[in-house]
Amino acid sequence: MDLLYARAQMGLSLAFHIIFAAAGIALPLLMVISDLKARRTGDADYAALSRKLAKGTAILFAVGAVSGTVLSFELGLLWPEFMGTYGQVIGLPFALEGTAFFTEAVFLGIYLYGRDRISPGLHLFSGIMVALSGAASAFFVTLVNAFMNHPTGFTPSPDGPVDIDPIAAMFGPSWPHQTVHTLLACYQASAFAMAGIHAWVLLRHPGSTFHRKALSVALPLACVTALLQPVVGDLSAKHVATAQPVKFAALEGLFETRKGAGLSLGGIPDVETATTPYAIEIPKALSVLAFGDPNAEVKGLEEFPRADWPPVAKVHLSFQLMVGTGSVMAVLSAITLFLRFRRKAWPDGRRLLWGWLLCGPLGVVAMEAGWLVTEWGRQPWIIRGVMRTADAVTPVPHLAAPFWTFTLVYAFLGAMVVFLLVRQVSGTLPGRAASEASHGG
């Protein structure tokens, strides 16, 4: 029972942190883009947008920073065996992540509080440093997860890891796909959320030039990432198919090993009957997707001991959710870009705005689902093939208490952040701009 609470608490902390971390990576980029546009055009709306995004970044970064601190302690508070034994193997990416986070905090302080104290060039440079170090810290922390999925760089022994090569551990076979996939997800989730917000305002106030410009800042990033992501995701899935076949079988809800395996869309895998009912099957598609050959053999779950299966239904459903939302976003982006090139302007028809409003939350949904895929898909291992999650958990009893406490705290903080961001956006609604200006923007 305590293992479940420990996993739930870690999962909750990460699910919460990921949203803010993603915003801390992507919003500075959008803020710098607005800043650059304001400089090039002298347009006051872009300058105002950049200030709004800076405020949003400040709020979200602060929540991301404290929830990240919680995580760095929780690694030990919940998984002391894991950290006590393997902390040294993965210490390097964490140390580098700490450095990147430090740079991000320093330059965010300069950017936010230095606007009227430093030269415009230095101000812009600080913004760029915030965006770069945010991306770097996501990169390094994803390396740790890649290690947990695909451990390398040491030899396991009963007394713990020996012959440790920290560089090899940091750059195992999974690192290129996982880091690119994660970084794209961060930008995509934030850009879609921002586009959704401004599409919503434009539907209510179609004449607002401020929100039209804001949308024009969010859409390029949203469209590019949404179209790149399926390509990277496919490469990532191909890698998982060969490197982590159990996870791959669970993703697809595939119980039997098959040649020319079909791709299951939907369906709810049932481990008791070893079937995935209610699925629509596309013949041979899975073999093509995994190995580029319609007759390739795809290993099913039956090849692996039952004790090593991840929770199949959860993994399959989150994978479907990720791929489904990703596809919807890619289609919307393709339509938007098509219209953009035909009309030479970002489209703003009501139907398309509705599309962006409805897809606004999908980036976050896909990101959370994708993270669940990789975490659930690795179970029952905390380090795949090396240490089981059940062996890593803390001996401290009554873990229900911290779990429920953090659940309540995070629910409350999430609600507060939404409330504050709504206040920020509502300050830009037509008719409110004047009163907002008197507050100093």
Place this chain on the structure above:
Amino acid sequence: MEGELWLGAAMVAAFVLYAVFGGADFGGGVWDLLASGPRREEQRALIAKAIGPVWEVNHVWLIIGVVLLFAAFPPAFAAVSVALHVPLTLFLLGVVFRGTAFTFRTYDARGDAVQRRWGRVFSIASILSPALLGACVGAVVSGAIRLEGRVVVSGFFGAWLSPFALSVGALALCLFAFLAAVYLTAETQERDLQEDFRRRALFAGMAVFVAAFGVLLLARSGAPRVWSGLTSSPFALLLHGATAVAAVAAFALLLARRYWPARIAAAAQVGLIVMGWAASQYPFLVVPDITVQGAAAAPAIQRVLLWALAAGALLIVPSLVLLLRVFQSSDREAFRD
């Protein structure tokens, strides 16, 4: 010097910097709560202005210290995480509420009741967090955390609820309040505000003295290792002597209204206390079962971590200098945004 000693020294340095910078942020929260008199709102505004640009950076020193602990000395991190699960979890809640409350207050600047409530959350969390952190330090140094093999056998409450550990918590709180008050005297040019914080600094300085005396008395039975470290090792004695000199200097400079030098003396005092703590428990990371040498990561890890630290320093030091230059510049224009 061996790799693990360099890494240990880097960890102590991170904790010194966290105490000197982050500690002052905690202290700012204490004075936010205790703001009083005719200039109550001016006091709070000064605290917010001083903390705003730097609190996130100050906070990163703690993360660096923790990362160094688990990367370079993993068994110590595991043992501390188990034995001090409860106070560390409470400390984390304090960190969460403090950081978010401060940000919400700053970025929702409408001067209404909601904002005042965030201020209250911020200051209460600022009092609980350092007291808990101090109690954790007290527990680690007291020798009450015991291990058999890698298993913690001393329970989850005894170590940090001992009179000695709690007295260290009280000392940490008083020290940070003292530090913040001294810093704040040099953050403003307004004589009345300076006098407000000078009075608070002198009062807190006296509280530090009382708390330190209490820690010393309780150390004899509560933390025999510290007691012998305090009274026998010449190196530790030297450090404690220097601490006393810095403390007296800080007091004298405050009395003479020399605020900038007082600030440096107070920072030196706090830094020396942290170093004195480290020196008096050396070679133990967790007294008496885990030593620096026994818990150290493999030599290959130590080397690469030292390289990472060097590279990080090359990036961090110039950025930090830039940040301080931007916000310690002589112009005292109104606080914006």
